[in-house]
Amino acid sequence: MSLADSDRELVVEELGREPTPAEAALFENLWSEHCAYRSSRPLLSAFESEGEEVVIGPGDDAAVVSLPGDDGTYVTIGIESHNHPSYVDPFDGAATGVGGIVRDTLSMGAYPIALADSLYFGEFDREHSKYLFEGVVEGISHYGNCIGVPTVAGSVDFHPDYEGNPLVNVACVGLTSEERLVTAEAQEPGNKLVLVGNATGRDGLGGASFASEDLSEDAETEDRPAVQVGDPYAEKLLIEANERLIEEDLIESARDLGAAGLGGASSELVAKGGLGAEIELERVHQREPNMNALEILLAESQERMCYEVAPENVERVREIAERFDLGCSVIGEVTEGNYVATFDGETVVDVDAEFLGEGAPMNDLESVDVEQPETDLPEVDLEEAFETVVASPNTASKRWVYRQYDHEVGVRTSVGPGDDAALIAVREAEQGLAISSGAAPNWTDTAPYEGARAVALENATNVAAKGATPLAAVDCLNGGNPEKPEVYGGFEGIVDGLADMCATLETPVVGGNVSLYNDSAAGPIPPTPTLALVGAKAGYDAPPLSLAPEADAELLLVGDRGLESGAFDLGGSEYLARFDGTDAFPELPAEPAALVETIAEVADDDATRATHDVSHGGLAVSLAEMVTEEAGLEATLPVSEGEVAGALFHEQPGRVLIQTAEPAAVREAFDGVAPVVSLGSATDDGALALEAEDGTELLETDAGTIDELRSTIEDELA
Amino acid sequence: MTVSIVRFGGSNCDRDAKRALEHLGIDAEIVWHEDGLPADTEGIVLPGGFSYGDYLRAGAMAARAPIMEEVREAASDGVPVLGVCNGAQIGCESGLTPGAFTTNESARFQCEHVHLRVERTDTPWTAAYEEGEVIEVPIAHGEGRYEIADDRLATLEAEDRVLFRYCDEHGEVGPHANPNGSKHDVAGVLGDRDTVAVLMPHPERATLPDVGPTDGQGVLRAFE
Numbered sequence: 001m002s003l004a005d006s007d008r009e010l011v012v013e014e015l016g017r018e019p020t021p022a023e024a025a026l027f028e029n030l031w032s033e034h035c036a037y038r039s040s041r042p043l044l045s046a047f048e049s050e051g052e053e054v055v056i057g058p059g060d061d062a063a064v065v066s067l068p069g070d071d072g073t074y075v076t077i078g079i080e081s082h083n084h085p086s087y088v089d090p091f092d093g094a095a096t097g098v099g100g101i102v103r104d105t106l107s108m109g110a111y112p113i114a115l116a117d118s119l120y121f122g123e124f125d126r127e128h129s130k131y132l133f134e135g136v137v138e139g140i141s142h143y144g145n146c147i148g149v150p151t152v153a154g155s156v157d158f159h160p161d162y163e164g165n166p167l168v169n170v171a172c173v174g175l176t177s178e179e180r181l182v183t184a185e186a187q188e189p190g191n192k193l194v195l196v197g198n199a200t201g202r203d204g205l206g207g208a209s210f211a212s213e214d215l216s217e218d219a220e221t222e223d224r225p226a227v228q229v230g231d232p233y234a235e236k237l238l239i240e241a242n243e244r245l246i247e248e249d250l251i252e253s254a255r256d257l258g259a260a261g262l263g264g265a266s267s268e269l270v271a272k273g274g275l276g277a278e279i280e281l282e283r284v285h286q287r288e289p290n291m292n293a294l295e296i297l298l299a300e301s302q303e304r305m306c307y308e309v310a311p312e313n314v315e316r317v318r319e320i321a322e323r324f325d326l327g328c329s330v331i332g333e334v335t336e337g338n339y340v341a342t343f344d345g346e347t348v349v350d351v352d353a354e355f356l357g358e359g360a361p362m363n364d365l366e367s368v369d370v371e372q373p374e375t376d377l378p379e380v381d382l383e384e385a386f387e388t389v390v391a392s393p394n395t396a397s398k399r400w401v402y403r404q405y406d407h408e409v410g411v412r413t414s415v416g417p418g419d420d421a422a423l424i425a426v427r428e429a430e431q432g433l434a435i436s437s438g439a440a441p442n443w444t445d446t447a448p449y450e451g452a453r454a455v456a457l458e459n460a461t462n463v464a465a466k467g468a469t470p471l472a473a474v475d476c477l478n479g480g481n482p483e484k485p486e487v488y489g490g491f492e493g494i495v496d497g498l499a500d501m502c503a504t505l506e507t508p509v510v511g512g513n514v515s516l517y518n519d520s521a522a523g524p525i526p527p528t529p530t531l532a533l534v535g536a537k538a539g540y541d542a543p544p545l546s547l548a549p550e551a552d553a554e555l556l557l558v559g560d561r562g563l564e565s566g567a568f569d570l571g572g573s574e575y576l577a578r579f580d581g582t583d584a585f586p587e588l589p590a591e592p593a594a595l596v597e598t599i600a601e602v603a604d605d606d607a608t609r610a611t612h613d614v615s616h617g618g619l620a621v622s623l624a625e626m627v628t629e630e631a632g633l634e635a636t637l638p639v640s641e642g643e644v645a646g647a648l649f650h651e652q653p654g655r656v657l658i659q660t661a662e663p664a665a666v667r668e669a670f671d672g673v674a675p676v677v678s679l680g681s682a683t684d685d686g687a688l689a690l691e692a693e694d695g696t697e698l699l700e701t702d703a704g705t706i707d708e709l710r711s712t713i714e715d716e717l718a
Numbered sequence: 719m720t721v722s723i724v725r726f727g728g729s730n731c732d733r734d735a736k737r738a739l740e741h742l743g744i745d746a747e748i749v750w751h752e753d754g755l756p757a758d759t760e761g762i763v764l765p766g767g768f769s770y771g772d773y774l775r776a777g778a779m780a781a782r783a784p785i786m787e788e789v790r791e792a793a794s795d796g797v798p799v800l801g802v803c804n805g806a807q808i809g810c811e812s813g814l815t816p817g818a819f820t821t822n823e824s825a826r827f828q829c830e831h832v833h834l835r836v837e838r839t840d841t842p843w844t845a846a847y848e849e850g851e852v853i854e855v856p857i858a859h860g861e862g863r864y865e866i867a868d869d870r871l872a873t874l875e876a877e878d879r880v881l882f883r884y885c886d887e888h889g890e891v892g893p894h895a896n897p898n899g900s901k902h903d904v905a906g907v908l909g910d911r912d913t914v915a916v917l918m919p920h921p922e923r924a925t926l927p928d929v930g931p932t933d934g935q936g937v938l939r940a941f942e
Contacts (some may be wrong), residue, residue, distance in 0.1 A: 141827050145858070146768040148730025233728050233771025323750075325727060404827045406858045409766075411734040411922065414929045425929055540928050718824070 003028040007360070014355055022263075022294045022341065022348040025206075029260040029298060030267070031360035033212035033516050039363045039482040040514040043492060046499035051508035053471060059272075060184050061104040061256060062174065063510030065472045067536055073429040074181060076110040076174035079474040079532050080258075081515035084211050085227040086168040088220050090135025094168045095143035095230040099302050101172040102149060102235065103256030106242040107305065109182035110174030113410055114424050115144050116153035116437035117170050118476070118530045122163030124393035124713070129158065132166050134717060140170070141404040146232035147239060151405035152413055152422035155438030155530075158393050159445070159577075164520030165215050169476040169513075171437050171532035175426065180246050184255040186273030191252055191334045192314050193266060193277060196321045197238050197304035199287035200262070204228035204300025211259070214481055214519040234303040234326070241324040242305065248320075250313045257304040263297040263349070265306045266331075267339045271353035279332035281343040293343035308334060365482050367489035372447050373582035377570065380579050382644060386699055388578050389649060390624050391709040394442075395574055395617035400714040414540040420462040420613040425540040432540040434468035436460075437532040440616065443572035443651070445526035447585035448493025451572060452529045454585070456501035457592050458615045458653035459533040464599035465611045465656050466542035468535030470505055475512040475531050480524020482516045490527040491516070498529045505593050507533065537604065547659055548609040549631040549684040554663040557619065558599065559589050559655040559674040560647075563638060568646025574617045575649035586652035594673045599656050602669050607662035614655035620648040622657055623679075623688065624706045632687040632702065635680035641692045648690075721746040721761040721941050724789070726780045731766035731803065731922060738922035738934075739763075744941045751785045761798045761941040762789055764805030766858070766920060776819065776861045777807030786812045798842055798913045798940055803859055806906070806916035815909040815916045816874055817866035819859075823899030827860035831931070832897050834905050834919060835885040841912045843881060846936030852889045853933035855919040857897060862918040864900035864907075871901060881915055882906040 003011070003024045011019050011027055019027065033039060049057040055074055056064040062078030082097025098115060105112045117140055122129040133156075144151045149172070210226035245251050253273070255265040262284065270277045281296045291299075309317050314330055321328035332341075339353035389395060402417035414432060415423035421436040436459040443451030460470045475498055479491035502509050518525040547555070562568040570576050571585040589595050603611045614622040627633055639647045654674075659682065660666050667676045686703040721739055725732045725748050732748050739746040746763070749755060755762070769780035780786070786808070793799045793814060801809030809815045822828055831854055836847040847853065866874065874880060883903040886895040891903045898918075906917025921934030 138826075145827055145829075145860075146728070146730075146771060148767060231771070233768065233773065236728050236730065236768070236771075323752075403830055406827070406829045408829065408856055408858060408920075408923050409730055409734065411737055411926055411929060427928075 007031055010361065015351065020348055022297055023351060025294050025298055026263045026349060026356065029206065030264060030356055035259050035264065036360035037514050038360055039365055039516055040477065042362050043495045046496055047509040048503045049508050049510055054508050054510055056183065058511045061107040063474060064108060064181065065510060067426065067429045067431050070429040072178050073426065074176045074178065075433060075534065076105050076108045076176055077171065077472060077474045077532065077534060078104040078511060079169060079171040079476045080513050081476050081478060082168045082170065083165065083478065083515050083518055084215055086136055087166055087215055088223050089227045090132045091139040092229045093227055094136040094139035096228045096302055097168050097170045098140055098143040099230045099235050100258050101170045102147060103305060105172045105174035106239060107184060107254040107256045108174065108176055109180040109246045110176035111243060112149045112172050112174045113412060114173040114435060115149050115151040115170065116435055116532055117151060118155045118437050118439060120157050120162045120167035120441060120528060122158065123160050124158045126163065136168055137401050137404055143230055143232045145406040147236045148409050150407045150409050150413055152407050152416055152424065153435045153437050156398055156401055157441050159441040159526055161523060161526050164522030165518045165525050167478050167518065167525065167528060169530040171474060173435060173534065182251050182254050184269055184272055185253055186270040186275045186308050186334050187252040189275060189334050189336045191308045191310055192330050193279065193332045193334065194307045194309045194314060194317055194328060195284060195304060195331050196241065196307060196328050197326055198231060198234050198301055199285045199327050200296055200299050200301045201287035202291065202295050202299055205295065205298055212517055214517050217521050228300050228302050230302050237324040237326055238303055238305060241320055241326055244320050245317060250309060250317050252308040252310060254305060254307050257306060261298045261300045267353045267356050269306060269308065270334055270339060271357040276335045276337040276339050276353055277332055278335050279341045281341055283329050283331045285327040285329045293348040297341060365488045366485040367492050368485040370448050370490050370493060372584050373571065375583045376581050377583060378579040378581040382698060385575060385645060386620055387709055389574050389617050390621055390706065391712050392574050392578055393712050395621045396712040397710040400717055415466060415542050419545050420465040423466055423540060423542050432468065432537045434463035434466050434535040434537065436462035437530065439528050439530045441526040441528055442574065442577050443585065444494055444529060446572040448490040448527045449497040450585045452494040452497025453501040453588060454653045455529055455531055456498050456505065457588060459531045460505050460507065460596045461599060461613045461654055461656060463533060463535030464596045465603055465613045467600055467603035468537040469600050470507040470533055470535045470596065472508050472510045473502055473531050473533040475509055475529060477512065478515045478518055478525060478528040481519040484524065487524045494527040494529040498531060505596060543603055543608050543611045545612045545626060546610060546628045547626045547631040547633060547682045549682055550609060551681055553609045553659050553661045554681050555633065555635065555679045556658045556660060556663060556666055557655065557677045557679055558658060558670055559595055560677060561587055561589060561652055562646060562650050563677055564675040568650045570646060570650050573649050573651045586650055589654040589674055591673055592654055595654055598669055598673050602658060602666055607660050607665065608658060609661065610659040612657045614657060615651055615653045618649040618651050626657065627686065627688045627703045627706060629686045629703045632683040632685045633680060634683055634689045636691050636693060638677055638693045641696050644692060644698055719744060719760040719941050720758050721763055722749045722755055722759040723763045723765055724749050724751055724785060726751045726769035726783065728769045728771055729765050729767035735763050735765045735922045738925035739938055739941060741926055742935060742938055751783050754785055755788045755792065759792060759797065762792060764801040764808050766803030766805055769804055769808065777804060777811040780808045781811035790814065793914050796913055801916035802920055802922065803918055806918050807861065809916035814914055815907050816870055817864055817907065819861055819918060820863050820865050821861050822863050828897055829858040831856050832919060833885050833887050833895065834882040835889050835891065837880050837883060838878060841881065841908065842940035843915045843937050846939050850889060852885060852887060854931045855921060855924045855934050857919045859918055863898045864904040866901060874907065879908040880904050881908055882917055
């Protein structure tokens with residue numbers, strides 16, 4: 001890939017001359033889809049990114065929000081995709097994805113306290129999918145565990161259309177405060193630019209442009225040099241060095257080195273401050289001999305940070321870097337002029353930083369709306385349907401995955417992975433921070449707009465089920481080749497759907513990432529809007545997911561529109577994915593904001609014994625997950641035998657199962673907000689028995705059998 | 719008592735250990751390995767993490783850091799020393815405790831809660847427990863399988879230096895309850911003195927009541 005002719009013309013016009021090779025390479029990378037969002041930025045204005053608690057919204061390394069009712073404690077959230085690298089080299093590609101988003105957290109003056117990973121692969125029974133899955137999980141495990149940041153939440157989905165292009169979306173939550181906050185906006189001409197961290201080598205050259213085109217069939221061998229190799233030990237040293245630098249107030253602004261390396265980070269930093277820079281490339285500490293200017297400028301060597309430091313503090317920064325065995329070079333300074341880079345006295349770059357960062361023209365692409373499918377339902381025996389859906393890799397236990405992640409380091413994890421949302425103790429503000437991250441490929445494949453609204457509601461319901469109120473979200477928007485009108489139409493759908501539901505829920509979308517060209521010979525991926533949503537609550541306690549063995553407590557299903565209307569839409573369900581059928585996507589609740597708020601309130605009530613969100617796999621899977629050896633369930637579905645498949649397997653989000661000792665109070669709380677249906681009560685024998693409204697026995701199973709069904713992934717990969 | 723928590727490059731449970739000790743009212747200070755042990759050190763924790771990135775072998779590089787000479791001296795003077803997880807690996811690599819920890823039987827990292835049977839109660843680390851008591855403590859390691867030569871294991875058992883064994887919730891040991899394939903289900907052992915102990919599970923993660931079980935408190939109370 002090289003700088004497109006039309007872009008080159010714009011550059012020549014601006015510079016009044018031909019760009020140097022280094023400039024051309026810099027423009028090619030910084031004006032790539034990956035860095036400049038040329039096909040997506042026109043759509044992103046749909047997101048509401050402001051709110052009472054928003055301190056820093058989109059555009060910096062990570063977003064910053066304050067915790068409600070607390071003046072000084074800030075939380076950072078960022079999300080990043082590392083899709084193409086994870087296809088070429090799953091272990092290193094995923095590992096460096098973690099490293100990148102953690103450094104985005106550091107550059108806000110924050111300490112990383114939690115990670116969430118949403119992963120998407122081709123069908124689980126394909127050997128290549130399993131190879132990628134194992135490699136990605138191992139890469140995240142290796143890197144995240146080593147740097148001591150707990151991986152507490154996330155999602156894993158399998159869908160045939162990720163066969164040629166898996167997705168790795170990584171979110172990081174950090175903790176900072178009003179005093180510690182640092183931004184990526186250069187402050188003052190005359191300040192020094194200091195590069196701290198790993199030495200620069202010839203790794204990851206052209207990563208940004210590699211991420212901005214379709215994966216070719218030989219990408220696994222041909223594009224390997226574009227994938228970086230991570231060193232989590234260096235990252236851990238960088239985390240601790242950064243912590244010291246922030247504590248001693250030595251940093252004026254900071255940006256981590258990611259896509260387009262030093263050239264990207266340093267030019268973006270000064271552009272944001274409306275300033276320029278003079279950089280002497282030969283001063284960069286290097287790992288390999290004879291590197292040329294272009295390589296030093298664009299290498300994506302990992303574990304490096306660029307800091308703006310006042311001249312009087314440079315010596316102290318150097319001492320701290322040395323203490324942590326990190327390289328440190330003063331590479332230049334902030335100026336009021338252009339972004340200028342020299343190499344051995346020769347000027348290799350001399351451009352306006354803002355033009356470099358913001359000058360890329362936007363694409364105006366054609367789109368075609370995606371039609372919802374006709375109804376074509378399969379006939380399946382109920383027992384077979386239950387066993388297949390509960391054992392499907394998409395809905396089965398992800399214990400094999402999260403057992404490999406250290407999810408407790410930091411001693412903040414009150415609720416870990418495997419529940420609806422994770423809950424992290426922010427003792428600094430005496431609040432619990434709930435985290436949910438995920439998307440639903442079947443939903444957005446069926447109906448991009450409705451499916452994306454559902455994804456937003458589903459993540460909000462997850463945190464509400466643990467008693468937290470949504471605070472803010474970041475998105476990672478993944479799509480195929482946007483030059484295909486049907487792909488761009490689907491992409492538009494997920495952007496608008498996510499934006500609309502987040503606005504309805506009054507949850508500002510404070511940052512995000514776009515990854516397009518997730519396309520290969522196997523075709524485009526389903527439009528995939530990963531949302532990482534955080535919610536806040538007082539204290540760190542949350543109701544469990546598992547039923548309590550109390551016969552007196554009642555199990556209520558809240559928010560099921562299908563049960564209310566008697567018509568079930570199975571579109572986007574795991575049931576239809578497994579048994580080959582199509583249907584419209586279900587209608588969402590009428591009052592989602594009030595619903596989410598009420599769920600959060602009821603979840604925290606003293607009479608609440610257990611709560612569990614209902615979504616992927618439908619009611620069947622949620623009920624199965626709540627049963628344990630100690631607590632069974634006798635439930636009656638208020639439907640006729642013919643409606644059972646619809647009732648058990650439709651996936652309308654915004655539903656929650658609540659086990660409560662005071663059902664009347666719960667009904668009252670949801671009065672006028674959402675329908676409430678009593679399903680039955682818990683037993684102490686670990687059996688799950690379902691019957692229809694006329695008393696017909698539908699299903700009888702037990703916790704042990706369910707456990708076996710749900711162990712699909714660990715059985716295969718143990 | 720003032721406990722020095724030794725931080726190497728790559729340690730990542732140092733802050734957690736400090737928070738847990740302070741929760742129990744014990745003074746604790748994180749000490750950067752290059753700075754050496756403070757003169758007022760009355761107890762030592764080698765915390766978990768990935769010292770030196772576990773490059774070479776888990777704990778091998780840290781075991782050879784100059785501060786470990788001071789730790790060995792302090793240990794022989796009777797200063798209580800606790801190695802947890804990576805700290806346990808460092809303890810064995812440096813000869814403070816017998817045996818070695820190597821790759822889990824599963825060949826994967828495992829983060830989960832396990833049960834431990836308290837094998838002795840006449841040590842500072844276990845005085846707070848009942849004989850045979852079963853406690854719930856998390857593990858988080860990829861190299862936690864205890865390995866030792868058979869004759870040395872026989873000596874270890876004869877000298878009653880096994881402190882904790884992996885077991886099920888009823889206290890039964892066996893392959894079903896052994897998470898990593900450790901020989902004789904060993905989860906923690908004593909050094910030459912009862913005041914030196916290492917274990918792979920994390921007592922500091924089972925101390926703070928606001929985030930889960932508190933069965934690990936008893937181990938840390940040795941520093942009271």
